Structures are given as structure tokens and as C-alpha cells.
Amino acid sequence: MGRLLFHVLAVLEEATNSDSPIDRALAAHFSNIKGRLTPRDHTRIRDMVWGVVRRYRRLLWWLEVNGQTPQVRKLLLADLVLTHGKNVQDITHFCKGGGGYLKRLTDSEARALSAMDGKRLADETMPEAVTLECPAWAEKGLREVFGDRFAEEVDALREPAPLDIRVNPFKGNRDDLIPRLEKAGCKVEKLDWLPYGLRITDAGRKAHLPFYERGEFEIQDAGSQVLATMVAVEPGQRVIDFCAGAGGKTLALAAEMDNRGQLIAADVHNKRLARAAQRLKRAGVFNAERKVLESERDPWVKKNKGKFDRVLVDAPCSGTGSWRRAPDSKWRRDETDLEELVTLQESILTSAARLVKPGGRLVYATCSLLPVENEDQIARFLRSRPDFKLVPVKDVWDTKMPSPMPETMGDMLRLSPATNDTDGFFAAILERSMD
Ligand SMILES: C[S@@+](CC[C@H](N)C(=O)[O-])C[C@H]1O[C@@H](n2cnc3c(N)ncnc32)[C@H](O)[C@@H]1O
Numbered sequence: 001m002g003r004l005l006f007h008v009l010a011v012l013e014e015a016t017n018s019d020s021p022i023d024r025a026l027a028a029h030f031s032n033i034k035g036r037l038t039p040r041d042h043t044r045i046r047d048m049v050w051g052v053v054r055r056y057r058r059l060l061w062w063l064e065v066n067g068q069t070p071q072v073r074k075l076l077l078a079d080l081v082l083t084h085g086k087n088v089q090d091i092t093h094f095c096k097g098g099g100g101y102l103k104r105l106t107d108s109e110a111r112a113l114s115a116m117d118g119k120r121l122a123d124e125t126m127p128e129a130v131t132l133e134c135p136a137w138a139e140k141g142l143r144e145v146f147g148d149r150f151a152e153e154v155d156a157l158r159e160p161a162p163l164d165i166r167v168n169p170f171k172g173n174r175d176d177l178i179p180r181l182e183k184a185g186c187k188v189e190k191l192d193w194l195p196y197g198l199r200i201t202d203a204g205r206k207a208h209l210p211f212y213e214r215g216e217f218e219i220q221d222a223g224s225q226v227l228a229t230m231v232a233v234e235p236g237q238r239v240i241d242f243c244a245g246a247g248g249k250t251l252a253l254a255a256e257m258d259n260r261g262q263l264i265a266a267d268v269h270n271k272r273l274a275r276a277a278q279r280l281k282r283a284g285v286f287n288a289e290r291k292v293l294e295s296e297r298d299p300w301v302k303k304n305k306g307k308f309d310r311v312l313v314d315a316p317c318s319g320t321g322s323w324r325r326a327p328d329s330k331w332r333r334d335e336t337d338l339e340e341l342v343t344l345q346e347s348i349l350t351s352a353a354r355l356v357k358p359g360g361r362l363v364y365a366t367c368s369l370l371p372v373e374n375e376d377q378i379a380r381f382l383r384s385r386p387d388f389k390l391v392p393v394k395d396v397w398d399t400k401m402p403s404p405m406p407e408t409m410g411d412m413l414r415l416s417p418a419t420n421d422t423d424g425f426f427a428a429i430l431e432r433s434m435d
Pocket residue numbers: 242243244245246247248249250266267268269272293295296314315316317348
């Protein structure tokens with residue numbers, strides 16, 4: 001274990017110092033040390049790294065109460081005691097110092113680890129948000145939106161996320177795909193409440209899902225599928241996905257347009273759009289084009305004002321709704337990032353609204369659950385643009401979805417793991433008046 005810990009710490013330090021996602025730091029580390037560890041070692045390192053990330057706030061609390069500075073190394077050592085049941089003797093043995101091992105324990109570290117010995121990770125004197133691994137910057141907003149369901153909702157954001165797919169109607173249909181996936185070794189559940197959704201409850205031992213390369217489906221969370229459906233695009237319309245990224249929603253919009261009309265995938269990030277282009281091609285979409293924007297205020301927006309039937313703004317956000325998939329994102333943000341995101345979202349929404357034609361619709365969406373990024377943005381927008389009105393989400397749900405709308409939903413779309421068994425999403429449908 002001593003040698004593995006050396007790699008675990010290297011990955012955690014690399015992710016912290018470069019402020020990069022854990023997945024990226026793991027991939028870079030394994031690529032650097034190519035061939036020096038077994039696949040089993042990789043798995044153990046990955047599990048230990050993610051363990052520290054998932055238990056980060058509780059581990060930090062233990063360091064604080066024992067007078068330790070919040071260093072990554074100390075978090076890892078605390079995790080060995082509080083989660084893996086190791087004691088100071090074991091850890092002294094792992095921390096031999098020298099090449100390939102962690103540095104020797106200091107006296108202060110040894111004292112703190114002894115004080116944690118035999119304790120449970122979740123101490124009853126911890127604040128609720130610490131027990132729930134909720135970062136300080138998100139606590140106020142999540143309490144505001146969930147009220148007395150705060151603990152249940154935040155707890156569900158810590159569960160592993162399911163693997164959902166959206167069957168591509170250009171290439172097949174889900175009733176045909178289910179038995180073929182089952183025959184290939186997958187366990188599949190039909191998500192009847194969605195038009196094209198399936199949940200893979202067990203992907204078998206395959207590294208890649210069968211039939212994916214043929215474009216028969218896309219991997220897409222159920223919530224993301226609902227959101228795209230709420231844009232309610234029709235064949236023949238002019239549609240722009242203003243923050244298209246790698247095209248997850250663009251693909252879902254394209255399926256509804258049946259290759260008729262014009263679909264633009266726009267973003268400031270050229271590389272992401274290039275990935276979107278590949279995915280659109282594989283899915284058999286040929287009415288879509290790319291537009292790389294300099295910023296949300298690119299002169300192209302002015303030139304195309306009032307031209308689109310549907311404008312989707314899937315805004316950059318804090319990602320609180322996606323914590324199941326990226327728990328490390330909680331610890332890479334702070335209050336200042338949130339404020340900057342809110343300013344950017346407001347600017348994107350204001351600019352993208354110019355593209356909507358009279359009678360057309362603007363759908364503003366995020367994968368966040370925080371009111372500052374969601375309801376507050378919509379309230380501010382509607383104050384500044386009285387020519388837009390909110391369309392209750394039920395009006396669209398009832399015409400587009402094969403299932404009744406959940407009773408928990410208000411006029412705006414709000415989905416969460418605890419309530420809807422999806423990632424967390426928000427969307428508001430805004431319609432521009434005819435004059
Ligand atoms: C939530 S992601 C979009 C995900 C994508 N719609 C999907 O379904 O896969 C937000 C996107 O907004 C883009 N973005 C950031 N700033 C932007 C801006 N000023 N104007 C337009 N897009 C922007 C980012 O590059 C990112 O791809």
C-alpha cells in the first residue's frame with residue numbers, strides 16, 4: 001500500500017495545484033508512469049483518490065479540530081485512519097520516505113492521527129453541511145430552494161449517477177434496441193416517461209456499449225433529455241443552440257427536427273464544437289452547422305437578430321446538479337466563481353435573446369439548482385424585457401412528453417436526483433410577443 005499512496009498523493013496534488021478535474025489528473029499520471037503499475041493498482045489508486053474527494057469536507061473538519069493545516073497529504077493520511085481503519089503504526093510503516101514512498105510522519109501529524117484513531121468519519125458534532133459534503137458556497141442557495149428537504153436532496157447528489165442513453169430516431173427505435181443490447185450482455189430499463197430514453201443498469205463487462213459507434217444512441221442523462229424536449233423544436237424551424245459545447249442538446253434537438261430546417265450549434269469553444277460536429281455526423285444529422293463565437297456579444301448576433309424560432313441557452317453554470325458525475329467540481333469552485341458565472345449568464349441571456357424572432361422562444365437552462373443562477377436570472381430578464389413572457393412548462397410537457405408532468409414542478413422546469421431520479425436541471429421557457 002505504501003507505494004500506491006505515493007501515486008495517490010501525486011494525483012491529488014497535481015489536481016489541486018493545476019486546478020484540473022480528477023479524471024484528467026488520473027489520466028495524465030497513468031500516462032506518465034506508463035506500464036509501471038498493474039491495472040489492479042490503477043483501480044486501487046483511482047478508488048483511493050476518489051475516496052478522498054468524496055469525503056473531502058469531513059476529512060477537512062477532522063484536520064481542523066486536530067489543529068492541522070488543510071494540506072492534501074494530511075487529508076489522505078486522515079482518510080487512512082477514519083475510512084480504511086489504519087493506525088499510526090501502519091501509517092509510519094507506509095511513510096518510509098525516500099524514492100517511491102510518502103515522506104516520514106511529523107510528530108504533529110502522528111499526534112493528530114492518534115487522536116483520530118477509532119473515531120467515525122461522520123462525527124455527530126459536525127455541522128449538517130459538513131456531514132453532507134455540501135460546499136459552503138452552495139449551502140445557502142440549496143437551503144433556499146429545498147427548504148426542509150435540503151438534507152435529502154443534497155444526500156442524493158452524492159449517490160453514483162446512472163447510465164442513461166437517448167435512442168437516436170434517425171438510426172432505429174428503442175423497442176428494437178432493447179433486446180439487441182440485452183443480447184450483447186447489458187441490462188436495460190425502458191424509461192417510459194421519456195420519448196427516447198433507456199437506462200443501462202448493468203453494462204456487462206464491455207468497455208464500450210455496443211452499437212454506440214453506429215450512432216444508434218447517445219449517452220445522455222434523463223434530465224438532459226427532458227430539457228431538450230422542452231425546447232419544443234419542429235421540423236423546418238430556425239433553431240440555435242447558443243452554448244452547444246460538445247453538442248449533447250444539439251443532437252437531441254436535431255432528432256426532433258427530422259433534418260428539416262436550420263440548426264446552428266454555437267459556442268465560444270472551438271474544440272468542443274468540433275466534437276459536436278463529429279457526433280452530429282455519426283448520428284446522421286445533416287441540417288446542422290457550427291458557429292464559433294468570439295464572445296456572447298459577437299457581431300454575428302447583431303447581424304442575425306430576430307431570425308430564430310427557438311434559441312436554447314444551456315448556460316455555463318456551477319454544475320451543482322451534476323455533482324453525482326463530478327464530485328470534485330464542488331471543491332474547485334468558490335463564492336467568487338459563482339458571482340462571475342452569474343454575471344456571464346446574465347450577459348449570455350441578454351445577448352442570445354436578441355436572436356429570437358417575434359413569437360419565437362428562448363429557453364434558458366442550467367445544470368445547477370441554485371436560485372441565483374436560475375429563478376433570479378429569469379426574474380431579472382423578464383423585468384428588463386417585458387416583450388417576453390414565461391410559458392408554463394406544463395404547456396410544453398403535456399404536448400411533448402409521453403407521461404404526466406410530476407406534481408412537484410412549478411412553472412419552470414426543476415429536476416433533481418432525489419425528486420426525479422435524474423441529474424439536477426433547471427429550465428425556463430420564455431416567449432417573445434408578436435409585436
Ligand atoms: C453547460 S455547457 C453546454 C453543454 C452542452 N449544451 C451539452 O448539452 O453538451 C456550457 C457551454 O457554454 C459555453 N460558453 C461559455 N461562455 C460562453 C459564451 N460567452 N457564449 C457562448 N457559449 C459560452 C461553454 O464553452 C460550454 O460549452
